[in-house]
Amino acid sequence: METNYNQFINGTWTPASGGGTWEVKNPADETTVATVPFGDGSDAIRAIEAASAAFKTWSTTNPFDRAVILKKAGAIMHERLEHYARTTVMESGKPLVEAIGEWRIAANFFEWYAEEGKRNAGTVLQAARNNKRMSVIHQPLGVVGAITAWNFPAYNPARCWSAALGAGCAVVAKASEYTPLTAMLLAQCLQEAGLPAGVFNLVNGDAASIGRAMLDHPAVRKISFTGSTRVGRTLMDGASKTHTLLALELGGNAPVLVFPEVDLEKVAAESIVAKLRNAGQTCVAPQRFMVHESIAGRFIEMVEAKMRSIKMGHGLDPATEMGPIINASQRNHLEALVKESIAHGGELVTGGGRGNFGAGYFFEPTLVRITTADNPLFRREIFGPVMPVTTFRTTEEAIRLANDTEYGLASYVWTDNLDTSIHVSEQLAFGIVGINEWYPWALEAPFGGWKESGLGYECGREGLAEYQEKKLISIGGL
16 A cells, blocks of 8 residues: 555545645755645644544444454554664664564554453442442543654554554544654554544644644543653643643653672673663663762773764664764754763763764764763753763662652663662652663553653553543442
8 A cells, every 4th residue: 555644634644734744854864755744733623523523433342343453453564564664764763673673562552452452341349238239340531632752653652542542542643743754654554454534533733733722622531642841741731721631751861770799791781772772862761870989980981982883874774773863953952961061070981973974963872971960961851872970889879869850750770689679679769660671661561650750651451541431330229
C-alpha cells in the first residue's frame, strides 16, 4: 500500500483544513524529507467529533474482536520493520538499528494491549449485609487526546494508542511536527488492519491550538501527553478549568550512583551506550553520574577514551554509533548549557563541539567534571549527549544528591552489595529504579514518574486502567 503522508480523520487521509503545510527536515543533513499538512484546532475538532461518534460502537465492541484488529496492526508493523525504520531515521536522525528496535517494541505494544483488553476483569465485593450484592466493572473513558513527543516517534504513540484502543476508547492523536511521518505510518497500519473509521484519528499542526481544542471539547475525557514539564504545567492549568483528565509523562533528571565494588570497566563502557542512546534525547537517559570518590578518576578516564572514539553520522550509515540532535534549537540549548556549566566551575573533559560536518545538527559526546550540586548540568534536564560526573563519599550523601531534584522518573544504582542495593533503591524518590541495569522498564511493567516527572502510568495492566472508569454496581433488598 502506498504511503499517504496526510492527516487521518474519520477514516480518510486529508490535508489541513486551512491548507497549511510543514516541511519535515532530516536532522543529519537538513534536507527536506517530506511536506505534510500543518493544521490547527479546527482539524482537531473535526477529528474529535468523528471519534465521539465512533466511540459509541467501538466501546461496546467485544474486546476479543478489538484484539483481532490490534494484533493485525502489530503484525503489519513486524512485517515492515526495516522499511518503516528507515523513514524514522530520516526524520529523527537516530541510527537504523535503534529505529528498528523501536518499531519492534511499537508492534509489541499493539499485541500486548490486544491481549490485555481481554483481561479487563472487575471485582466482586463482599457486602456488609446479606441482602446486598456489589461489583465493580471497568468501562472505557471515551475520546482520548494523545499528544506525543519526537524523541521516540514510534514508541511514544504506540504506547499510548494501543492502550487506549485496547481499553475501548476512541483516539485523536497529535504527533510532533518534527517526526510526523512515523505516526502516519502507524495510522496506516491501523487502517489496513480494519480499524473502523473515526475510532482513531491523527492530526498534525499547531500544538497550542490543537491542545486547546482537546481541552475545550466536552467529548474529550482525557489527554495523554508526553513531553516537557513546562508544557505539562500548561495542560494542568487548562485542565483545571475544563475538568479534563490528564496522563503526563514529563521530564527527567536521572541520577546514576556508582559504588566502588563494581566492575568499573564494564560499567563505564555500558554507561556510554546508555547515555548516547538516541543521542541522549531520552527522558529516562542516565544523566547525573555520581561516582564514589575512590574510583571517579579511573571512571572518567575510561569514559573519555570511549567518547572520543564514538562515530557520529547519518543514521543509515552502518558505522554510525550516534546520530544528530533533532533540530538547531535543541543543539543550541546544549551548547549554551555546557558553556554555562563551565562558567560555574565545570571542567570540560572532552566534546562540546559540533564535529566536522558541513550540515546537520550534530553535537559531540561530551564529558564534564563538576564539583558542586548547583551546577546547571546537575540541576536541569539535559536531553542530549552530555555526561556530567561528580563524586560522593558516603551512601547517604549519594542518596541526598540523587534526590535533590524536582524530577522523579528514572534512577540507576550500580553496586555488588546487596544491602546497598536494597537500602538505596528504597530511599530514592523516583518512579523507576534500575539496579545493575540500564533498561529497567518493560511493556508489561508500570512506567511513571514521581514529583514533576508526571501523572499516571503507562505500560502494563496499569496502562490499560488509565483509560477506563470504575463503576460500582450495587443491588439491595435481596
